[in-house]
Amino acid sequence: MRYGIVTETYPPEVNGVALTVQGLEHGLRERGHAVDLVRPRQPTDGIAPAHALLVRGAALPRYPGLRFGLPATATLRRQWRQARPDAVYVATEGPLGWSALRAARQLGIPVATGFHTRFDHYMRDYGASWLQGAALRWMRRFHNGAQATLVPTTELQDNLQRLGFANVVRLARAVDTAQFDPALRDPALRARWGLRDGELAAIHVGRIAAEKHLGLAVRAFRALQAVRPQARFVWVGDGPARGALQCDNPDFIFCGVQRGEALARHFASGDLFLFPSRSETFGNVTLEALASGVPTIAFDYGAAREVLRDGVHGAAIACTGDANHDDAGFIAAAMRLGADDALRMRMRDACRDAVAALRPAQVAEDFDRLLRTLADAGAPHAAALAR
DSSP: OEEEEEOSOOTTSOSHHHHHHHHHHHHHHHTTOEEEEEEEOOTTOOSOOTTEEEEOEEEOTTOTTOEEEOOOHHHHHHHHHHSOOSEEEEOOOSHHHHHHHHHHHHHTOOEEEEOOBOHHHHHHHTTOGGGHHHHHHHHHHHHTTSSEEEESOHHHHHHHHHTTOOSEEEOOOOOOTTTSOGGGOOHHHHHHTTOOTTOOEEEEESOOSGGGOHHHHHHHHHHHHHHOTTOEEEEEOOOTTHHHHHHHOTTSEEOOOOOHHHHHHHHHTOSEEEEOOSOBSSOHHHHHHHHTTOOEEEESSHHHHHHOOBTTTEEEEOBOSSSOBOHHHHHHHHHHHHHOHHHHHHHHHHHHHHHTTOOHHHHHHHHHHHHHHHHHHOHHHHHHHHO
8 A cells, every 4th residue: 555644743853743653654664555754844854765755844933943834735736646645644734734635635535634732722821712712613624624533542532523523533552662661760860860869850751831731840849849859850852931941940950852762761760750731632751651660640631541540650630621630639649659669669560561562563553454444445434433
């Protein structure tokens, strides 16, 4: 089979969407399929790989290092006439994604879209709550233009169906447990963080931005620090809020963006993962923390709802609706787990066990099957999958 993948973000950009899309692409290739990737050209690009079409892009405001694709309907139509894909996966809802939907529709190519980002929630987090309804309508129109919309959890599938999204299909996520492993815990790295044996490192991994609700992580750590003064808070990642956060908290340790084995060593060298985000569609870092044997505190939705058992792998904090989250419970859990070394040690093996069965190869197989179904039989079978 020949598949097309269209995305506005892709490594070396570091974010959950980019890494998820790359994993899906590699999974299809490993299964023997031809995959034609369409993405914006990045500053580091030289000659385009044979399997990639690099289109014009522009910098994403407020996010240095990230880009979005400019409209390219005619270019995609011309490309797909020359090498027609059996099905196309459109991962992002930007101008390039809309162009891909239009080109595929004009050529009669079946399309699946990926629901990766809650832009409606971002409106709230950036002080524009009055735009939430418009953002939701825009996303619904985009995704309902495809034969299937892929989501990572049953919870999100049900939620989007209630909001009028059609043909919503769950495609589970996985984590590479060969990469993320407690055995990579690095005493030398912990020493560079200023920690001695028995001292605690709280860690956050992800984009440092307003929508991640990071003020709660700061408050939780300060409460924990009151009972464990030698604890350190380690931040892995970058983003538009880093400067202010670093200025306001000079004792925090900022490690910047980490990749590959270095990222895995940072995860495994932490003792408690604080993940206060309330705007994720999934949260891949939750799986990575658990695979690394690090007890995790997160709100009970997305990846946490799927795999994290409260009191066994960390703490799953109640959340009911967009605005009803138990911030006090998050802080209390950080204090309770951070203060109890024996409890966290008991949790380490359980954390690893929680994700041991989540295999990237299975995700690739499921993705392949779904795209093949679209290619072979079109929209009616996508609707059957969603039910």
